Amino acid sequence: MAGWVEACAVGDVDEEDVIRFDHGGRTFAIYRSPDNEFFATDGFCTHEKAHLADGLVMDDIIECPKHNGRFNYKTGQAKGAPVCVNLKTYPVKVEAGKVLIQIG
Amino acid sequence: MTTTGTKRDYSLVGESTRLAVETGLASAEWYHTDVPRKVMKELMQRSDGPAIRDTIIWIAAILASAAGIIWFWGTWWVVPFMLVYGVLYGSSSDSRWHECGHGTAFRTRWMNDVVYHIASFMLMRNPVQWRWSHARHHTDTIIVGRDAEIAVMRPPDLIKAALAFTGILDFRYSLPTLVRQAFGKLSDDEKSYIPEMEQHKAVIAARWHMVVYAATIAVAIALRSWIPLVLIGLPRLYGTWHMVMTGLLQHIGLADNVTDHRLNTRTVYMNPISRFIYWNMNYHVEHHMFPMVPYHALPRLHELVKHDLPEPNPSMWHAYREVWPVLLRQLKYEDYYLKRELPPTAKPYRGEFHKLDITAAAAE
Numbered sequence: 376m377a378g379w380v381e382a383c384a385v386g387d388v389d390e391e392d393v394i395r396f397d398h399g400g401r402t403f404a405i406y407r408s409p410d411n412e413f414f415a416t417d418g419f420c421t422h423e424k425a426h427l428a429d430g431l432v433m434d435d436i437i438e439c440p441k442h443n444g445r446f447n448y449k450t451g452q453a454k455g456a457p458v459c460v461n462l463k464t465y466p467v468k469v470e471a472g473k474v475l476i477q478i479g
Numbered sequence: 480m481t482t483t484g485t486k487r488d489y490s491l492v493g494e495s496t497r498l499a500v501e502t503g504l505a506s507a508e509w510y511h512t513d514v515p516r517k518v519m520k521e522l523m524q525r526s527d528g529p530a531i532r533d534t535i536i537w538i539a540a541i542l543a544s545a546a547g548i549i550w551f552w553g554t555w556w557v558v559p560f561m562l563v564y565g566v567l568y569g570s571s572s573d574s575r576w577h578e579c580g581h582g583t584a585f586r587t588r589w590m591n592d593v594v595y596h597i598a599s600f601m602l603m604r605n606p607v608q609w610r611w612s613h614a615r616h617h618t619d620t621i622i623v624g625r626d627a628e629i630a631v632m633r634p635p636d637l638i639k640a641a642l643a644f645t646g647i648l649d650f651r652y653s654l655p656t657l658v659r660q661a662f663g664k665l666s667d668d669e670k671s672y673i674p675e676m677e678q679h680k681a682v683i684a685a686r687w688h689m690v691v692y693a694a695t696i697a698v699a700i701a702l703r704s705w706i707p708l709v710l711i712g713l714p715r716l717y718g719t720w721h722m723v724m725t726g727l728l729q730h731i732g733l734a735d736n737v738t739d740h741r742l743n744t745r746t747v748y749m750n751p752i753s754r755f756i757y758w759n760m761n762y763h764v765e766h767h768m769f770p771m772v773p774y775h776a777l778p779r780l781h782e783l784v785k786h787d788l789p790e791p792n793p794s795m796w797h798a799y800r801e802v803w804p805v806l807l808r809q810l811k812y813e814d815y816y817l818k819r820e821l822p823p824t825a826k827p828y829r830g831e832f833h834k835l836d837i838t839a840a841a842a843e
Binding site: 389392422423424429430431433438440441442443445456457459 | 506517519520523524525581582583586607610611614617618674676677769770771
């Protein structure tokens, strides 16, 4: 299937954590949930240009490190001020110990 | 320290705003001390425990001192109770507002929100407006024309700064602002940082505040007593001094229009009582560099990063003594500021991070 890009190895992301992934001049955030599933979103907060990979993952939520903007990283839904715009999410799959994201 | 002189325009929609955007000072990349991800993640972890404990103490002390005011009303014994109540209501509410606004005090979101709204009311601050103004303060800390929360502008108005300790000026600003907002009018500055979709919420919040104040006045009239007003509203006057005493030190006399919190923000060691009232915001450089670290973790963060920061002022008294001559000089030369020295273990101030000529003569 087109557009799948290897983002990292499974072991690169701790449980309930996030890392930054840069590709093609864009920045993404790769998440590992507490139940060991992987997810991907745009790497910057929709409020201001802050790297979400520097933020805190709590259950299904990524919290922006700058202003406490919170998103559900599984759906991209903005959870209230100061974020008003949802986060773009990307399909993710794991193959042979690698995390791949589909960048459209 | 002096820099090239231009008159500052503190409006958020004026010439300084345009310059800040054009020069890249607005929404810029700021200097951060390196902290390993695992350590930062651990520091950012939320917990309800410390804030629940502190909030129980805070509310219990508020209720006890309020009971003392009511019991001893009409005697001199009321004075110490008013002193305690006033500071708890008019000053410590500021740090509760602040930490809960950041969403870091409690792990549980609704707890942050409840305390945030109560503290906003105590402070006569519109909770919607101030949430956005504080977000801007963190994006553009002491960037002239962008930061809505610059407490002492240049050249400094020392009479105004002194009067701030009485709460009179803030009261005169805050109450009419809430009234205006309750009538649905937001200023151009407010509209510049409150998104359009949030502006109606600011109006509704102001109306709720007005309803409570109107009810308080009605009760005072019905009871023919000052006590309701002494307990609700007036502490914003007689109890605000501690908030001003600690809060002014955050940025006063330091650089503006820079993108390194070590240059425009101050950490001051304080006594345990003030730190309880202030919820550790005396570690203010650390807070600005890493705003998602909860107040109870700031002392640990301070120990981790202090090698990279200017030496903290050992006391509030020391900090005020240090800044006083700077303020006096700013009366004549508004570009003058205090550049605090870094220890040898720190990464140097980076010229490319900001537009200041950091080799110029400085008040060091």
